[in-house]
Amino acid sequence: MAQPDPLAGNARYRKIKDINKGSFGFVVLAENLETREQVAIKFTRVDSEQDVKHAHREIMNHQRLLHPHVVQLKEVFAAKPYLALVMEFVPNGDMFQYVVSRRGLPEGEARWFFQQLMLGMDYCHRKGVMSRDIKLENTLLVLQPDKKPLLKLCDFGYAKHDTLDSVAKSKVGTPGYTAPEVIQNVRGYDGKTADIWSAGVMLYTMLFARYPFERPEDKKLNQHDRLQRILHRIIKVDYVFPDNATISDNCRDLIAKILVADPLQRVTIADIFKHPWVQHDLPQGSVEYNNWALALQVQPAQSDDEVKAVVHDVYMSGKSARGANNDAGIDGSVDVDAYMTSQDLKDA
Numbered sequence: 001m002a003q004p005d006p007l008a009g010n011a012r013y014r015k016i017k018d019i020n021k022g023s024f025g026f027v028v029l030a031e032n033l034e035t036r037e038q039v040a041i042k043f044t045r046v047d048s049e050q051d052v053k054h055a056h057r058e059i060m061n062h063q064r065l066l067h068p069h070v071v072q073l074k075e076v077f078a079a080k081p082y083l084a085l086v087m088e089f090v091p092n093g094d095m096f097q098y099v100v101s102r103r104g105l106p107e108g109e110a111r112w113f114f115q116q117l118m119l120g121m122d123y124c125h126r127k128g129v130m131s132r133d134i135k136l137e138n139t140l141l142v143l144q145p146d147k148k149p150l151l152k153l154c155d156f157g158y159a160k161h162d163t164l165d166s167v168a169k170s171k172v173g174t175p176g177y178t179a180p181e182v183i184q185n186v187r188g189y190d191g192k193t194a195d196i197w198s199a200g201v202m203l204y205t206m207l208f209a210r211y212p213f214e215r216p217e218d219k220k221l222n223q224h225d226r227l228q229r230i231l232h233r234i235i236k237v238d239y240v241f242p243d244n245a246t247i248s249d250n251c252r253d254l255i256a257k258i259l260v261a262d263p264l265q266r267v268t269i270a271d272i273f274k275h276p277w278v279q280h281d282l283p284q285g286s287v288e289y290n291n292w293a294l295a296l297q298v299q300p301a302q303s304d305d306e307v308k309a310v311v312h313d314v315y316m317s318g319k320s321a322r323g324a325n326n327d328a329g330i331d332g333s334v335d336v337d338a339y340m341t342s343q344d345l346k347d348a
Contacts, residue, residue: 006043006079013041013086025082029089039074040089043082046315055083055311061129063300063307067293069120071140071154075301076310083314090140090152095206098141104209107247108281113139114203115282116151121195122269123290124153130191131155134198135177136205175227176211177201180235180261193263196272200258204239207247212239212259237261250277 007015007030016029016038025044032039046055062073062085072088092098095113099105105113117139124131131138133155142150179197181189204212213233218226233239237259241252254277257267272278273287302310 006082006084007041010079012077013039030086038089040087042085042087043079044085045081046083046311049315052311052315056308059085059307059311060304063302064127064298065124065129066296066298067120067123067290068150069116069152070124071152076307078310078314078317080314080317083311087154088152090142090154092141092143092149094137095139095141095151095202096136099136099206099209102209105206107207107251110203110206111251111277111280112148113151113206114199115278115286117153117199117202118269118272118278119286119290120151120153121199122273122287123293125192125195125269126290126294131195131198132191133174133177134195134202135174136202137174139202176213176230178231178234179263180237181263183231183235190263192269193266196258196266196269197263200255203258204255207251208242208245210242235261248277250275250280254278 003018003021003026005015007013007028012033013030014033016031019027019029019040021027025042027040027042030039030041031037044055046052059073059076066072071090074086074088076086077084117134121131121134131153134153138153138155140152140154142152144150175183177198179189179194182194201212211230213230218229221229239259241247254267254272254275257275258272260266267275273282
């Protein structure tokens with residue numbers, strides 16, 4: 001059954017085509033009828049008070065970010081029964097699709113993407129925003145002729161701000177990328193340090209098109225047992241490099257410094273930028289650029305009160321039809337359904 005056009009009758013945007021759908025809702029490619037700019041619009045439900053809280057948090061965290069390696073959030077509006085988030089359109093898919101199509105990346109190419117990932121994460125962290133869901137699927141690509149590909153972080157649905165929000169304490173994210181302290185439910189864990197762990201998993205996966213804490217024999221297990229085995233390996237930091245791995249010693253050293261169980265002993269982003277593997281071919285002035293970007297006064301398209309009003313309007317418009325709803329929302333949950341196994345990487 002075709003998805004009804006949520007933009008039917010909208011005076012500002014026209015739907016072009018569907019892009020993606022998932023447990024969060026769905027995304028369409030649309031055109032701004034005034035500027036003719038193409039945008040991606042994410043439509044999501046706001047069915048509980050927890051949804052209201054998380055939608056507001058996602059929007060306010062994302063609106064404060066303006067950086068070449070972060071997808072821009074332009075505005076939000078009500079498209080009842082959905083909340084619509086209008087974002088910069090990034091045309092060439094995500095890193096998961098790219099890595100699968102290449103069956104792993106050469107070390108130099110993986111380094112280029114990792115450098116961009118670190119620049120985007122450094123900016124977000126210094127703005128006080130931690131993703132808590134760094135993964136291949138949450139990084140989008142711009143591929144241009146005669147230019148190196150550009151990586152952009154997206155999806156701040158699990159993000160928290162280190163001064164505006166409560167201390168990170170819930171099990172969120174995607175299991176294969178999740179840091180040990182998150183799995184062990186350490187209250188008050190540092191979401192920024194957990195992001196660094198996830199970035200290390202992403203680097204490994206870019207290189208080998210497989211996840212570091214899986215084994216080929218895991219595919220024989222049911223989903224629950226496979227997940228438990230993977231989480232156990234993460235806590236023990238039990239990973240190995242493929243037998244045919246040809247990566248440099250510096251690359252192995254960086255991964256080893258990131259995938260450390262104790263978050264206090266884990267390498268920092270500042271240390272990562274100083275590491276010889278990351279320093280190699282790092283564009284001159286790129287780290288300093290973040291200092292300039294941080295000094296910019298980002299003016300959100302909508303005020304906090306305006307965002308709250310939009311979110312509340314969407315929630316209230318459907319409340320009578322839904323009746324009482326006591327959904328727990330996303331806090332306290334691990335995104336098991338979003339988790340892709342190494343077999344999925346090979347089969348995709």
